[in-house]
Amino acid sequence: MAMDKIIEVNDLFFRYNDGDQWTINGVSMFVNQGEWLSIIGHNGSGKSTLAKCLNGLLLPEKGSVLVNRLDTSDEESIWEIRRQVGMVFQNPDNQFVGTTVRDDVAFGMENHGVPREEMLIRLDNALKQVKMEGFAQQEPHRLSGGQKQRVAIAGIIALKPSIIILDEATSMLDPEGRNEIIHTMRDLNKEYGVTVISITHDLEEAIYSDRILVMNHGEILDQGSPRDIFKTTKLLEDVGLDLPFTIKLRQQLQKQGFPLSDNALFQEELVEELWTLRSKI
Template identity: 60%
Template sequence: MAEPILSLEEVCFRYPNQSEYAVQHVSFQAERGEWLAIVGHNGSGKSTIARLLIGLLRPERGVIRLFGRPLDETTVWDVRRRVGMVFQNPDNQFVGTTVEDDIAFGLENNGIPRAEMAWRIDEAVRQVHMEPFLQHEPHRLSGGQKQRVAIAGILALRPDMIILDEATSMLDPRGRDEVLETVRRLNRQHRITVLSITHDLEEAAKADRLIVMNKGEVMAEGTPEQIFRLGSKLERIGLDLPFAVKMGSRLREQGLPLRLGYFTMEELVEELWTLYSKT
Protein backbone atom coordinates (compact mmCIF):
# COMPACT_ATOMS: atom_id res chain seq x y z
CA MET A 1 0.00 0.00 0.00
CA ALA A 2 1.33 3.45 -0.91
CA GLU A 3 2.42 5.75 1.89
CA PRO A 4 -0.28 8.33 2.73
CA ILE A 5 0.35 11.88 1.56
CA LEU A 6 -0.82 13.12 4.97
CA SER A 7 -1.04 11.56 8.42
CA LEU A 8 -1.78 12.82 11.91
CA GLU A 9 -0.85 10.69 14.91
CA GLU A 10 -2.35 11.53 18.31
CA VAL A 11 -2.16 15.27 17.64
CA CYS A 12 -3.10 17.60 20.52
CA PHE A 13 -3.20 21.40 20.57
CA ARG A 14 -4.55 24.11 22.85
CA TYR A 15 -4.40 27.85 22.45
CA PRO A 16 -2.43 30.01 24.91
CA ASN A 17 -4.18 30.64 28.24
CA GLN A 18 -6.79 27.97 27.47
CA SER A 19 -7.28 24.99 29.76
CA GLU A 20 -9.23 22.90 27.24
CA TYR A 21 -7.67 21.43 24.11
CA ALA A 22 -8.91 22.68 20.73
CA VAL A 23 -7.69 19.41 19.21
CA GLN A 24 -7.05 16.28 21.24
CA HIS A 25 -5.71 12.86 20.22
CA VAL A 26 -6.59 13.33 16.56
CA SER A 27 -5.34 10.67 14.16
CA PHE A 28 -6.21 10.19 10.49
CA GLN A 29 -4.63 9.77 7.04
CA ALA A 30 -5.25 10.95 3.50
CA GLU A 31 -4.11 9.19 0.34
CA ARG A 32 -2.77 10.87 -2.77
CA GLY A 33 -5.65 11.96 -5.00
CA GLU A 34 -8.27 11.58 -2.27
CA TRP A 35 -10.88 14.21 -1.38
CA LEU A 36 -11.22 14.22 2.40
CA ALA A 37 -13.75 16.48 4.15
CA ILE A 38 -13.44 17.45 7.81
CA VAL A 39 -16.81 18.52 9.17
CA GLY A 40 -17.99 19.93 12.47
CA HIS A 41 -19.79 22.83 14.08
CA ASN A 42 -17.98 26.04 15.08
CA GLY A 43 -15.40 25.29 17.77
CA SER A 44 -15.10 21.59 16.89
CA GLY A 45 -11.40 21.94 16.02
CA LYS A 46 -11.62 21.56 12.25
CA SER A 47 -10.08 24.94 11.32
CA THR A 48 -7.37 24.47 13.95
CA ILE A 49 -6.38 21.30 12.10
CA ALA A 50 -6.04 23.28 8.85
CA ARG A 51 -3.66 25.73 10.52
CA LEU A 52 -1.66 22.92 12.07
CA LEU A 53 -1.23 21.32 8.64
CA ILE A 54 0.50 24.37 7.14
CA GLY A 55 2.60 25.14 10.18
CA LEU A 56 0.76 28.26 11.35
CA LEU A 57 0.27 26.40 14.64
CA ARG A 58 2.44 23.68 16.20
CA PRO A 59 0.99 20.69 18.03
CA GLU A 60 1.63 20.35 21.74
CA ARG A 61 1.84 16.58 21.30
CA GLY A 62 1.69 14.12 18.44
CA VAL A 63 3.18 14.01 14.95
CA ILE A 64 2.00 15.45 11.61
CA ARG A 65 3.55 13.93 8.49
CA LEU A 66 3.21 15.40 5.01
CA PHE A 67 4.74 13.82 1.91
CA GLY A 68 6.47 11.22 4.09
CA ARG A 69 8.27 13.68 6.41
CA PRO A 70 7.40 15.03 9.85
CA LEU A 71 6.20 18.64 9.77
CA ASP A 72 8.65 20.80 11.71
CA GLU A 73 10.71 23.98 11.33
CA THR A 74 13.03 22.27 8.84
CA THR A 75 10.26 21.09 6.51
CA VAL A 76 7.50 23.69 6.91
CA TRP A 77 8.60 25.90 3.99
CA ASP A 78 8.73 22.97 1.58
CA VAL A 79 5.27 21.92 2.77
CA ARG A 80 3.88 25.41 2.14
CA ARG A 81 5.20 25.25 -1.42
CA ARG A 82 3.38 21.98 -1.98
CA VAL A 83 0.13 22.77 -0.15
CA GLY A 84 -2.21 25.56 -1.26
CA MET A 85 -4.86 26.96 1.06
CA VAL A 86 -8.06 28.72 0.00
CA PHE A 87 -9.64 30.74 2.80
CA GLN A 88 -13.22 31.76 3.53
CA ASN A 89 -12.84 35.31 2.22
CA PRO A 90 -10.88 35.45 -1.07
CA ASP A 91 -10.52 39.24 -0.84
CA ASN A 92 -8.00 38.68 1.94
CA GLN A 93 -5.76 36.76 -0.48
CA PHE A 94 -5.66 39.24 -3.37
CA VAL A 95 -2.58 41.45 -3.77
CA GLY A 96 -2.57 42.22 -7.51
CA THR A 97 -4.50 44.91 -9.39
CA THR A 98 -5.59 42.37 -12.03
CA VAL A 99 -6.26 38.64 -12.03
CA GLU A 100 -3.05 38.12 -14.03
CA ASP A 101 -0.98 40.19 -11.58
CA ASP A 102 -2.42 38.35 -8.62
CA ILE A 103 -1.54 34.91 -9.98
CA ALA A 104 1.91 36.17 -10.99
CA PHE A 105 2.64 37.39 -7.44
CA GLY A 106 2.98 33.89 -5.98
CA LEU A 107 5.10 32.73 -8.92
CA GLU A 108 7.47 35.69 -8.52
CA ASN A 109 7.87 34.94 -4.82
CA ASN A 110 8.86 31.39 -5.71
CA GLY A 111 11.47 32.52 -8.25
CA ILE A 112 9.72 31.17 -11.34
CA PRO A 113 11.33 32.57 -14.54
CA ARG A 114 9.16 35.11 -16.37
CA ALA A 115 8.85 33.03 -19.54
CA GLU A 116 7.57 30.08 -17.52
CA MET A 117 5.26 32.33 -15.49
CA ALA A 118 3.33 33.32 -18.61
CA TRP A 119 2.31 29.82 -19.62
CA ARG A 120 1.69 28.74 -16.01
CA ILE A 121 -0.76 31.63 -15.61
CA ASP A 122 -2.50 30.75 -18.88
CA GLU A 123 -2.76 27.10 -17.87
CA ALA A 124 -4.09 27.93 -14.38
CA VAL A 125 -6.87 30.27 -15.57
CA ARG A 126 -7.83 27.73 -18.24
CA GLN A 127 -8.24 25.04 -15.57
CA VAL A 128 -10.71 27.19 -13.64
CA HIS A 129 -12.39 28.65 -16.76
CA MET A 130 -11.42 32.27 -16.02
CA GLU A 131 -9.58 33.10 -19.28
CA PRO A 132 -11.81 36.10 -20.16
CA PHE A 133 -11.06 37.78 -16.82
CA LEU A 134 -7.26 38.00 -16.86
CA GLN A 135 -7.24 41.81 -16.96
CA HIS A 136 -10.16 42.29 -14.57
CA GLU A 137 -9.78 43.62 -11.04
CA PRO A 138 -10.22 40.67 -8.63
CA HIS A 139 -12.34 42.71 -6.21
CA ARG A 140 -14.95 43.39 -8.93
CA LEU A 141 -15.63 39.70 -9.62
CA SER A 142 -18.49 37.65 -8.18
CA GLY A 143 -17.88 35.51 -5.11
CA GLY A 144 -17.55 32.28 -7.09
CA GLN A 145 -15.23 33.93 -9.61
CA LYS A 146 -13.04 35.29 -6.81
CA GLN A 147 -12.62 31.85 -5.30
CA ARG A 148 -11.76 30.39 -8.71
CA VAL A 149 -9.08 33.06 -9.10
CA ALA A 150 -7.74 32.15 -5.66
CA ILE A 151 -7.62 28.50 -6.75
CA ALA A 152 -5.88 29.49 -10.01
CA GLY A 153 -3.19 31.29 -8.01
CA ILE A 154 -2.57 28.09 -6.08
CA LEU A 155 -2.67 25.84 -9.18
CA ALA A 156 0.00 27.95 -10.88
CA LEU A 157 2.34 26.89 -8.06
CA ARG A 158 1.71 23.19 -8.88
CA PRO A 159 0.55 22.00 -5.43
CA ASP A 160 0.18 18.38 -4.40
CA MET A 161 -2.65 19.28 -2.01
CA ILE A 162 -5.33 21.96 -1.72
CA ILE A 163 -6.94 22.85 1.60
CA LEU A 164 -10.33 24.58 1.43
CA ASP A 165 -11.01 26.28 4.76
CA GLU A 166 -14.74 27.10 4.67
CA ALA A 167 -13.99 28.35 1.15
CA THR A 168 -17.63 28.26 -0.03
CA SER A 169 -19.40 29.46 3.12
CA MET A 170 -19.78 33.07 1.89
CA LEU A 171 -20.95 32.13 -1.62
CA ASP A 172 -24.42 31.91 -3.09
CA PRO A 173 -25.52 28.48 -4.39
CA ARG A 174 -24.31 29.18 -7.93
CA GLY A 175 -20.89 30.37 -6.73
CA ARG A 176 -20.55 27.38 -4.45
CA ASP A 177 -21.38 24.98 -7.27
CA GLU A 178 -18.82 26.69 -9.54
CA VAL A 179 -16.04 26.27 -6.99
CA LEU A 180 -16.89 22.67 -6.04
CA GLU A 181 -17.18 21.64 -9.70
CA THR A 182 -13.74 23.14 -10.33
CA VAL A 183 -12.24 21.36 -7.33
CA ARG A 184 -13.76 18.00 -8.31
CA ARG A 185 -12.43 18.29 -11.86
CA LEU A 186 -8.92 19.10 -10.63
CA ASN A 187 -9.09 16.29 -8.10
CA ARG A 188 -10.05 13.73 -10.73
CA GLN A 189 -7.95 14.90 -13.67
CA HIS A 190 -4.74 15.81 -11.85
CA ARG A 191 -5.01 13.64 -8.71
CA ILE A 192 -4.60 16.69 -6.49
CA THR A 193 -5.39 15.74 -2.91
CA VAL A 194 -8.20 17.88 -1.50
CA LEU A 195 -8.85 18.54 2.17
CA SER A 196 -12.04 20.55 2.70
CA ILE A 197 -12.90 22.05 6.08
CA THR A 198 -16.62 22.73 6.28
CA HIS A 199 -19.77 22.65 8.41
CA ASP A 200 -21.91 22.08 5.29
CA LEU A 201 -22.74 18.39 4.91
CA GLU A 202 -24.16 18.93 1.42
CA GLU A 203 -20.72 20.15 0.35
CA ALA A 204 -18.99 17.39 2.30
CA ALA A 205 -21.12 14.80 0.49
CA LYS A 206 -19.00 15.41 -2.62
CA ALA A 207 -15.89 14.10 -0.83
CA ASP A 208 -14.63 10.52 -0.96
CA ARG A 209 -14.45 10.31 2.83
CA LEU A 210 -15.59 12.36 5.82
CA ILE A 211 -14.16 12.94 9.29
CA VAL A 212 -16.61 14.32 11.85
CA MET A 213 -15.08 16.49 14.59
CA ASN A 214 -16.76 17.25 17.92
CA LYS A 215 -15.16 19.07 20.86
CA GLY A 216 -11.70 18.65 19.37
CA GLU A 217 -11.97 14.90 18.85
CA VAL A 218 -12.72 12.62 15.89
CA MET A 219 -16.29 11.49 16.45
CA ALA A 220 -16.70 9.42 13.27
CA GLU A 221 -14.95 8.59 9.99
CA GLY A 222 -16.26 7.00 6.82
CA THR A 223 -17.81 7.47 3.38
CA PRO A 224 -20.62 10.04 3.03
CA GLU A 225 -23.18 7.22 3.03
CA GLN A 226 -21.74 5.75 6.24
CA ILE A 227 -21.62 9.12 7.97
CA PHE A 228 -25.14 10.15 7.00
CA ARG A 229 -26.49 6.97 8.56
CA LEU A 230 -25.62 8.58 11.91
CA GLY A 231 -28.61 10.87 11.34
CA SER A 232 -29.72 12.34 14.66
CA LYS A 233 -26.22 11.99 16.15
CA LEU A 234 -24.99 14.54 13.62
CA GLU A 235 -27.92 16.85 14.32
CA ARG A 236 -27.22 16.70 18.05
CA ILE A 237 -23.75 18.18 17.49
CA GLY A 238 -25.07 21.00 15.32
CA LEU A 239 -24.76 19.54 11.82
CA ASP A 240 -27.68 19.69 9.41
CA LEU A 241 -28.19 16.72 7.11
CA PRO A 242 -28.71 17.52 3.41
CA PHE A 243 -32.41 17.98 2.62
CA ALA A 244 -32.33 15.11 0.10
CA VAL A 245 -30.99 12.74 2.76
CA LYS A 246 -33.72 13.71 5.25
CA MET A 247 -36.47 13.54 2.63
CA GLY A 248 -35.24 10.18 1.33
CA SER A 249 -35.25 8.79 4.86
CA ARG A 250 -38.83 9.96 5.44
CA LEU A 251 -39.99 8.45 2.14
CA ARG A 252 -38.36 5.10 2.97
CA GLU A 253 -40.16 5.18 6.34
CA GLN A 254 -43.40 5.54 4.35
CA GLY A 255 -42.58 2.37 2.44
CA LEU A 256 -41.04 3.66 -0.79
CA PRO A 257 -38.24 1.28 -1.93
CA LEU A 258 -35.60 3.99 -2.35
CA ARG A 259 -31.94 3.08 -2.52
CA LEU A 260 -29.33 4.66 -0.26
CA GLY A 261 -26.45 6.88 -1.36
CA TYR A 262 -27.92 9.98 -3.02
CA PHE A 263 -27.26 13.36 -1.41
CA THR A 264 -28.73 15.98 -3.76
CA MET A 265 -32.27 16.85 -4.79
CA GLU A 266 -31.37 16.04 -8.40
CA GLU A 267 -30.46 12.49 -7.43
CA LEU A 268 -33.58 12.06 -5.31
CA VAL A 269 -35.89 13.38 -8.07
CA GLU A 270 -34.23 11.04 -10.58
CA GLU A 271 -34.79 8.09 -8.25
CA LEU A 272 -38.43 9.02 -7.72
CA TRP A 273 -38.96 9.49 -11.46
CA THR A 274 -37.42 6.06 -12.13
CA LEU A 275 -39.72 4.44 -9.59
CA TYR A 276 -42.77 6.26 -10.99
CA SER A 277 -41.97 5.24 -14.58
CA LYS A 278 -41.95 1.58 -13.56
CA THR A 279 -45.46 1.70 -12.07
Protein backbone atom coordinates (compact mmCIF):
# COMPACT_ATOMS: atom_id res chain seq x y z
CA MET A 1 0.00 0.00 0.00
CA ALA A 2 1.38 3.41 -0.99
CA MET A 3 2.24 5.76 1.86
CA ASP A 4 1.45 9.47 1.89
CA LYS A 5 4.48 11.72 1.65
CA ILE A 6 4.28 14.40 4.34
CA ILE A 7 7.55 16.10 3.25
CA GLU A 8 9.03 16.27 -0.25
CA VAL A 9 12.43 17.80 -1.00
CA ASN A 10 13.26 18.39 -4.65
CA ASP A 11 16.82 19.13 -5.87
CA LEU A 12 17.61 21.28 -2.84
CA PHE A 13 20.67 23.55 -2.77
CA PHE A 14 21.66 25.71 0.18
CA ARG A 15 24.79 27.62 1.25
CA TYR A 16 25.24 30.14 4.03
CA ASN A 17 27.15 32.74 1.97
CA ASP A 18 27.54 33.44 -1.75
CA GLY A 19 30.70 31.84 -3.05
CA ASP A 20 30.80 29.19 -0.31
CA GLN A 21 30.60 25.52 -1.15
CA TRP A 22 27.09 24.13 -1.07
CA THR A 23 26.15 22.94 2.42
CA ILE A 24 23.22 21.09 0.83
CA ASN A 25 24.12 19.93 -2.65
CA GLY A 26 21.21 18.80 -4.83
CA VAL A 27 19.33 16.76 -2.21
CA SER A 28 16.05 15.10 -3.13
CA MET A 29 14.27 13.05 -0.47
CA PHE A 30 10.90 12.43 1.14
CA VAL A 31 9.38 11.61 4.51
CA ASN A 32 6.36 9.34 4.78
CA GLN A 33 3.53 10.24 7.12
CA GLY A 34 3.86 8.36 10.40
CA GLU A 35 7.39 7.04 9.88
CA TRP A 36 10.54 7.48 11.95
CA LEU A 37 13.32 8.67 9.66
CA SER A 38 16.92 9.03 10.85
CA ILE A 39 19.28 11.32 8.95
CA ILE A 40 22.82 10.40 9.90
CA GLY A 41 26.26 11.82 9.15
CA HIS A 42 29.33 13.24 10.84
CA ASN A 43 29.60 16.89 11.91
CA GLY A 44 29.55 19.10 8.82
CA SER A 45 27.70 16.58 6.65
CA GLY A 46 24.75 18.96 6.21
CA LYS A 47 22.20 17.01 8.21
CA SER A 48 21.32 19.80 10.70
CA THR A 49 21.16 22.36 7.88
CA LEU A 50 18.75 20.05 6.06
CA ALA A 51 16.63 19.83 9.23
CA LYS A 52 16.33 23.62 9.39
CA CYS A 53 15.28 23.65 5.73
CA LEU A 54 12.49 21.18 6.50
CA ASN A 55 10.57 23.66 8.66
CA GLY A 56 11.54 26.88 6.90
CA LEU A 57 14.12 28.17 9.37
CA LEU A 58 16.39 28.21 6.31
CA LEU A 59 15.12 28.74 2.77
CA PRO A 60 16.58 27.01 -0.31
CA GLU A 61 18.69 28.91 -2.79
CA LYS A 62 17.53 26.44 -5.44
CA GLY A 63 14.99 23.65 -5.37
CA SER A 64 11.98 23.27 -3.08
CA VAL A 65 10.77 21.88 0.24
CA LEU A 66 7.10 20.93 0.50
CA VAL A 67 5.43 20.15 3.85
CA ASN A 68 1.94 18.77 3.38
CA ARG A 69 2.16 20.32 -0.10
CA LEU A 70 2.95 23.77 1.35
CA ASP A 71 6.13 25.37 -0.03
CA THR A 72 8.56 26.77 2.56
CA SER A 73 9.45 29.57 0.14
CA ASP A 74 5.85 30.82 0.21
CA GLU A 75 5.62 33.61 2.81
CA GLU A 76 1.91 32.98 3.31
CA SER A 77 2.54 29.32 4.20
CA ILE A 78 5.64 29.55 6.37
CA TRP A 79 3.92 30.01 9.76
CA GLU A 80 1.55 27.11 9.09
CA ILE A 81 4.57 24.97 8.14
CA ARG A 82 6.36 25.88 11.36
CA ARG A 83 3.23 25.01 13.32
CA GLN A 84 3.19 21.59 11.69
CA VAL A 85 6.92 20.91 12.15
CA GLY A 86 8.19 21.13 15.74
CA MET A 87 11.91 21.05 16.53
CA VAL A 88 13.73 19.86 19.62
CA PHE A 89 17.34 21.07 19.73
CA GLN A 90 20.57 19.81 21.27
CA ASN A 91 20.74 21.74 24.56
CA PRO A 92 17.52 21.56 26.62
CA ASP A 93 18.65 24.40 28.91
CA ASN A 94 18.48 26.83 25.98
CA GLN A 95 14.80 26.01 25.40
CA PHE A 96 13.30 26.89 28.78
CA VAL A 97 11.47 30.17 29.38
CA GLY A 98 9.05 29.26 32.20
CA THR A 99 9.72 29.15 35.94
CA THR A 100 7.96 25.77 36.22
CA VAL A 101 7.51 22.82 33.90
CA ARG A 102 3.82 23.70 33.54
CA ASP A 103 4.58 27.34 32.64
CA ASP A 104 7.16 26.26 30.10
CA VAL A 105 4.85 23.87 28.26
CA ALA A 106 2.12 26.54 28.25
CA PHE A 107 4.41 29.24 26.80
CA GLY A 108 4.24 28.13 23.16
CA MET A 109 0.46 27.72 23.28
CA GLU A 110 0.05 31.22 24.70
CA ASN A 111 2.11 32.60 21.82
CA HIS A 112 -0.10 30.75 19.35
CA GLY A 113 -3.26 32.13 20.93
CA VAL A 114 -4.66 28.80 22.09
CA PRO A 115 -7.79 29.45 24.24
CA ARG A 116 -7.18 28.86 27.96
CA GLU A 117 -9.66 25.96 28.29
CA GLU A 118 -8.06 24.17 25.34
CA MET A 119 -4.58 25.02 26.61
CA LEU A 120 -5.18 23.33 29.98
CA ILE A 121 -6.36 20.15 28.27
CA ARG A 122 -3.41 20.07 25.89
CA LEU A 123 -0.95 20.83 28.70
CA ASP A 124 -2.10 17.91 30.83
CA ASN A 125 -2.19 15.55 27.83
CA ALA A 126 1.29 16.56 26.65
CA LEU A 127 2.86 15.99 30.07
CA LYS A 128 1.15 12.59 30.33
CA GLN A 129 2.41 11.57 26.89
CA VAL A 130 6.03 12.15 27.95
CA LYS A 131 5.39 10.78 31.47
CA MET A 132 6.20 14.08 33.20
CA GLU A 133 2.80 14.87 34.76
CA GLY A 134 4.28 14.39 38.25
CA PHE A 135 6.80 17.20 37.64
CA ALA A 136 4.39 19.96 36.54
CA GLN A 137 5.32 22.32 39.40
CA GLN A 138 9.05 21.55 39.34
CA GLU A 139 11.59 24.17 38.34
CA PRO A 140 13.13 23.06 35.01
CA HIS A 141 16.72 23.55 36.14
CA ARG A 142 16.23 20.91 38.86
CA LEU A 143 15.44 18.19 36.30
CA SER A 144 17.86 15.65 34.80
CA GLY A 145 18.98 16.07 31.19
CA GLY A 146 16.56 13.42 29.93
CA GLN A 147 13.67 14.96 31.88
CA LYS A 148 14.46 18.41 30.47
CA GLN A 149 14.31 17.08 26.93
CA ARG A 150 11.01 15.33 27.69
CA VAL A 151 9.59 18.67 28.85
CA ALA A 152 10.89 20.31 25.65
CA ILE A 153 9.13 17.58 23.67
CA ALA A 154 5.93 18.15 25.69
CA GLY A 155 6.03 21.83 24.72
CA ILE A 156 6.17 20.80 21.07
CA ILE A 157 3.46 18.13 21.43
CA ALA A 158 1.09 20.68 22.99
CA LEU A 159 1.18 22.63 19.72
CA LYS A 160 -0.07 19.50 17.91
CA PRO A 161 2.52 19.29 15.13
CA SER A 162 2.33 16.62 12.44
CA ILE A 163 6.11 16.19 12.55
CA ILE A 164 8.75 16.41 15.29
CA ILE A 165 12.41 16.89 14.35
CA LEU A 166 15.05 15.92 16.91
CA ASP A 167 18.17 17.88 15.97
CA GLU A 168 20.94 16.03 17.88
CA ALA A 169 18.51 16.14 20.81
CA THR A 170 20.17 13.26 22.67
CA SER A 171 23.82 14.15 22.06
CA MET A 172 24.32 15.94 25.42
CA LEU A 173 22.56 13.27 27.47
CA ASP A 174 23.93 10.34 29.43
CA PRO A 175 22.90 6.81 28.34
CA GLU A 176 19.90 6.80 30.70
CA GLY A 177 18.65 10.16 29.41
CA ARG A 178 19.21 9.05 25.82
CA ASN A 179 17.15 5.92 26.38
CA GLU A 180 14.37 8.01 27.98
CA ILE A 181 14.09 10.17 24.85
CA ILE A 182 14.26 7.24 22.42
CA HIS A 183 11.46 5.43 24.29
CA THR A 184 9.38 8.62 24.54
CA MET A 185 9.65 9.28 20.82
CA ARG A 186 8.97 5.64 19.96
CA ASP A 187 5.73 5.80 21.96
CA LEU A 188 4.68 9.06 20.27
CA ASN A 189 5.47 7.59 16.88
CA LYS A 190 3.77 4.22 17.32
CA GLU A 191 0.84 5.16 19.59
CA TYR A 192 -0.02 8.64 18.30
CA GLY A 193 1.23 8.49 14.70
CA VAL A 194 3.60 11.44 15.05
CA THR A 195 6.13 11.57 12.21
CA VAL A 196 9.64 11.66 13.71
CA ILE A 197 12.80 12.88 11.98
CA SER A 198 15.95 12.24 13.99
CA ILE A 199 19.08 14.16 13.01
CA THR A 200 21.96 12.29 14.62
CA HIS A 201 25.47 10.89 14.38
CA ASP A 202 24.58 8.29 17.04
CA LEU A 203 23.95 5.04 15.19
CA GLU A 204 22.79 3.35 18.40
CA GLU A 205 19.79 5.68 18.12
CA ALA A 206 19.34 5.28 14.37
CA ILE A 207 18.79 1.52 14.50
CA TYR A 208 15.34 2.13 16.04
CA SER A 209 14.07 4.08 13.02
CA ASP A 210 12.02 2.84 10.08
CA ARG A 211 14.41 4.27 7.49
CA ILE A 212 17.86 5.87 7.41
CA LEU A 213 19.43 8.47 5.13
CA VAL A 214 23.25 8.68 5.14
CA MET A 215 24.65 12.16 4.39
CA ASN A 216 28.16 13.35 3.60
CA HIS A 217 29.33 16.71 2.23
CA GLY A 218 25.75 17.86 1.70
CA GLU A 219 24.69 14.86 -0.35
CA ILE A 220 22.72 11.69 0.33
CA LEU A 221 25.04 8.70 -0.09
CA ASP A 222 22.64 5.90 0.79
CA GLN A 223 19.20 5.21 2.19
CA GLY A 224 17.19 2.21 3.31
CA SER A 225 15.95 0.29 6.32
CA PRO A 226 18.35 -0.10 9.28
CA ARG A 227 18.87 -3.76 8.35
CA ASP A 228 19.81 -2.78 4.79
CA ILE A 229 22.13 0.03 5.91
CA PHE A 230 23.99 -2.07 8.50
CA LYS A 231 24.48 -5.15 6.33
CA THR A 232 27.36 -3.39 4.59
CA THR A 233 29.18 -1.13 7.03
CA LYS A 234 32.11 0.07 4.91
CA LEU A 235 30.27 3.22 3.75
CA LEU A 236 29.43 4.18 7.34
CA GLU A 237 33.00 3.65 8.47
CA ASP A 238 34.37 5.56 5.45
CA VAL A 239 32.38 8.67 6.42
CA GLY A 240 33.61 8.50 10.01
CA LEU A 241 30.58 7.08 11.82
CA ASP A 242 30.95 4.82 14.86
CA LEU A 243 29.05 1.55 14.46
CA PRO A 244 26.60 0.35 17.13
CA PHE A 245 28.10 -2.01 19.70
CA THR A 246 26.03 -5.01 18.55
CA ILE A 247 27.24 -4.58 14.95
CA LYS A 248 30.90 -4.30 16.01
CA LEU A 249 30.58 -7.35 18.25
CA ARG A 250 28.89 -9.32 15.47
CA GLN A 251 31.71 -8.48 13.07
CA GLN A 252 34.40 -9.48 15.56
CA LEU A 253 32.68 -12.81 16.19
CA GLN A 254 32.41 -13.41 12.43
CA LYS A 255 36.17 -12.76 12.12
CA GLN A 256 36.72 -15.37 14.86
CA GLY A 257 34.90 -17.92 12.73
CA PHE A 258 31.40 -17.81 14.18
CA PRO A 259 28.94 -18.49 11.30
CA LEU A 260 26.66 -15.55 12.10
CA SER A 261 24.34 -13.83 9.64
CA ASP A 262 24.41 -10.08 8.95
CA ASN A 263 20.86 -9.66 10.26
CA ALA A 264 21.28 -9.03 14.00
CA LEU A 265 20.82 -5.33 14.83
CA PHE A 266 19.92 -5.53 18.49
CA GLN A 267 21.63 -7.24 21.40
CA GLU A 268 18.69 -9.59 21.93
CA GLU A 269 18.88 -10.77 18.30
CA LEU A 270 22.61 -11.46 18.53
CA VAL A 271 22.16 -13.37 21.79
CA GLU A 272 19.38 -15.45 20.21
CA GLU A 273 21.57 -16.27 17.20
CA LEU A 274 24.49 -17.25 19.43
CA TRP A 275 22.19 -19.39 21.57
CA THR A 276 20.93 -21.17 18.45
CA LEU A 277 24.51 -21.86 17.37
CA ARG A 278 25.37 -23.21 20.83
CA SER A 279 22.42 -25.58 20.80
CA LYS A 280 23.72 -27.13 17.57
CA ILE A 281 27.15 -27.88 18.98
